[in-house]
Amino acid sequence: MEPVITVENLVQSAGKKTILNRVSFEVYRGESLGIFGTGDTGKTSLMHILAGVDKFKSGSVEVLGFNIKKTEKFKRKLGLVTQAPSLFNDLKVSENLDFIAVLKGVKKDRIPGIINQFELENYLDRPVKKLDSGVYQRLSTACALLNEPEILIADEPLRSTDIYSTRIIITELKKFIAEGGTCLWSFKSPEFFDLADRIAWLDEGQVNMLTPWRAREKWTSQVQDIYNSSGENNAQ
Amino acid sequence: MLNSYLTIMRREITYMWRDKGLRYILLLVTLLSLFLFWGTYSAQLLKDIPTAVVDLDRSNASREITDKLKTAENLKITARPGSFAELKELIKQGEVVTGVVIPEDYAKDTALGRHTRIYTVIDGSNFIYATNASTAVLSVTRTVSAEVGIQQLTGSGMQYQQAQEAYRGIQIQQEPWFNPTLNYAFFLVLGWVLNVWQQCCTLASCMIIAGETGMCSWLQIKAAGFSRLKLFTSKSVVHVITFMLLILPVYIIANWVFKIPFNDHFWLLTLFTLVFTISLHSIGALASSVARNSLDATRYGMIIALPSFVLSGYTWPLEAMPQALQVFAKVIPQTWFFQGVNYITFKNPGWEFISHYFIVLAALAAVFYTLAAAITAYRY
Numbered sequence: 359m360e361p362v363i364t365v366e367n368l369v370q371s372a373g374k375k376t377i378l379n380r381v382s383f384e385v386y387r388g389e390s391l392g393i394f395g396t397g398d399t400g401k402t403s404l405m406h407i408l409a410g411v412d413k414f415k416s417g418s419v420e421v422l423g424f425n426i427k428k429t430e431k432f433k434r435k436l437g438l439v440t441q442a443p444s445l446f447n448d449l450k451v452s453e454n455l456d457f458i459a460v461l462k463g464v465k466k467d468r469i470p471g472i473i474n475q476f477e478l479e480n481y482l483d484r485p486v487k488k489l490d491s492g493v494y495q496r497l498s499t500a501c502a503l504l505n506e507p508e509i510l511i512a513d514e515p516l517r518s519t520d521i522y523s524t525r526i527i528i529t530e531l532k533k534f535i536a537e538g539g540t541c542l543w544s545f546k547s548p549e550f551f552d553l554a555d556r557i558a559w560l561d562e563g564q565v566n567m568l569t570p571w572r573a574r575e576k577w578t579s580q581v582q583d584i585y586n587s588s589g590e591n592n593a594q
Numbered sequence: 595m596l597n598s599y600l601t602i603m604r605r606e607i608t609y610m611w612r613d614k615g616l617r618y619i620l621l622l623v624t625l626l627s628l629f630l631f632w633g634t635y636s637a638q639l640l641k642d643i644p645t646a647v648v649d650l651d652r653s654n655a656s657r658e659i660t661d662k663l664k665t666a667e668n669l670k671i672t673a674r675p676g677s678f679a680e681l682k683e684l685i686k687q688g689e690v691v692t693g694v695v696i697p698e699d700y701a702k703d704t705a706l707g708r709h710t711r712i713y714t715v716i717d718g719s720n721f722i723y724a725t726n727a728s729t730a731v732l733s734v735t736r737t738v739s740a741e742v743g744i745q746q747l748t749g750s751g752m753q754y755q756q757a758q759e760a761y762r763g764i765q766i767q768q769e770p771w772f773n774p775t776l777n778y779a780f781f782l783v784l785g786w787v788l789n790v791w792q793q794c795c796t797l798a799s800c801m802i803i804a805g806e807t808g809m810c811s812w813l814q815i816k817a818a819g820f821s822r823l824k825l826f827t828s829k830s831v832v833h834v835i836t837f838m839l840l841i842l843p844v845y846i847i848a849n850w851v852f853k854i855p856f857n858d859h860f861w862l863l864t865l866f867t868l869v870f871t872i873s874l875h876s877i878g879a880l881a882s883s884v885a886r887n888s889l890d891a892t893r894y895g896m897i898i899a900l901p902s903f904v905l906s907g908y909t910w911p912l913e914a915m916p917q918a919l920q921v922f923a924k925v926i927p928q929t930w931f932f933q934g935v936n937y938i939t940f941k942n943p944g945w946e947f948i949s950h951y952f953i954v955l956a957a958l959a960a961v962f963y964t965l966a967a968a969i970t971a972y973r974y
Binding site for chain 2: 406409410411431433434436437438440442443444445446447448449453456457458460461462463501
């Protein structure tokens with residue numbers, strides 16, 4: 359299989375704290391890679407580096423064959439959903455779509471389709487800062503997919519979304535992958551393991567690549583350990 | 595290509611318009627300050643300066659001096675205290691600004707040709723009042739002194755005509771140029787308004803980079819790989835146009851309604867202001883590029899904007915400042931602007947002279963924008 363992302367010996371730190379310690383892995387075309395970690399394990403740092411929005415300390419990262427330290431060309435084929443609300447707060451929903459389309463160099467005739475896909479028709483005139491989190495995440499994902507990217511990097515796209523929005527986002531992510539897209543998405547909850555082909559388990563600055571089945575086993579074992587060490591032996 | 599520039603510009607206008615605080619500050623403050631400062635200096639000249647006369651002689655000669663003080667254009671006798679102590683108290687309380695003390699035996703001493711002294715005191719706590727009062731009292735006392743001198747010469751046998759000629763020997767003629775009536779409003783109103791305007795503009799300019807990078811939405815711009823140069827150029831164009839739109843009505847009202855003279859150089863002043871606006875924006879962009887966040891950027895803006903008017907040499911000569919301050923003042927666009935404005939509105943300096951000011955402002959803009967771009971490229 360053809361790798362679309364190649365990470366070698368990636369090191370990232372914040373002050374004296376090492377966040378990513380010589381991390382290496384590959385992501386293949388058409389793959390759904392779940393990035394899992396509990397708490398502050400460096401998921402956001404890793405995703406921001408892969409999306410080219412953060413600089414990194416050392417190592418090499420290639421996205422779609424481009425060395426991301428040397429060029430930004432790969433960004434044309436990339437979509438990013440950030441964990442922090444990063445849409446343009448003082449603009450309305452429709453204005454955000456229009457503006458981000460311009461930033462990405464996308465023709466505006468792409469916008470009606472994406473509005474329809476994410477069921478945003480009733481929110482177009484609303485200021486973004488007044489949206490509830492589910493609709494906000496739908497809009498964020500819609501904006502990330504505006505340029506029909508080859509790779510979608512989504513940092514906790516299902517965090518605090520309502521059931522209805524979760525369903526829409528998952529449907530669209532599955533559709534994106536089915537059409538040949540590569541998706542890297544992070545989450546904290548083990549309920550999403552089965553939506554990924556592989557799990558990149560982040561812990562103490564290291565990445566451990568697991569199958570969803572193995573990731574679930576590891577999770578169960580960790581939970582069991584926690585309960586055992588606290589003296590309660592009633593873990594599921 | 596052009597579409598992306600226009601879209602960024604449209605968004606910047608939307609931002610400025612939807613930010614109510616910023617909108618009111620930009621739209622109203624400069625214009626209101628024009629009316630406020632014009633109102634403040636509407637008298638244009640200081641007249642009727644409250645004056646006290648302490649006449650300790652109570653003679654015809656001393657009454658003559660009082661009459662002359664009464665007719666002086668800028669003075670108004672509002673008190674006649676009986677002693678120097680009373681006068682001191684009146685000045686302390688702010689009841690009068692200047693006092694004239696005519697000594698005992700004034701008439702006798704002048705009649706006998708003896709040396710005598712008229713004592714004038716001035717409240718120096720307000721230097722504008724003090725300067726005006728001093729000039730007015732001096733012109734009266736000089737006349738009185740001359741008359742006494744003529745009297746003494748005629749007393750010693752000289753013909754009146756001859757004595758008068760002797761005092762006219764050296765005629766000192768004063769002629770203020772460029773502002774013949776020494777009109778305060780002409781000098782100060784435009785300066786103060788431009789100071790308020792440049793402060794608003796500097797603060798707004800300081801947000802151009804930090805205001806964008808400090809927001810989470812900066813991630814969208816970075817993730818899209820959108821050109822920073824294109825982004826900040828488009829935003830800068832909006833800022834410069836907005837700043838010009840704020841000052842143009844001020845110039846029109848100041849010149850056409852309040853009749854503040856522009857020496858028929860309305861368009862030259864407007865062009866000069868445009869070049870300054872670009873230069874001002876560049877120093878704001880530089881401050882913004884080194885700021886860690888919006889709050890820092892605002893602080894830097896205040897550090898630049900607040901002292902710049904005083905340092906510009908508009909109200910206190912640049913040459914009278916310490917050398918180090920002069921050097922510092924010369925790298926601030928405001929210094930060149932305020933001095934240039936003074937030349938254009940008062941002195942009709944000609945293109946050859948004023949073109950140097952245009953060149954310096956343009957050069958400062960080029961340097962500051964280049965530094966801001968380099969720092970921004972390095973940091974982001």
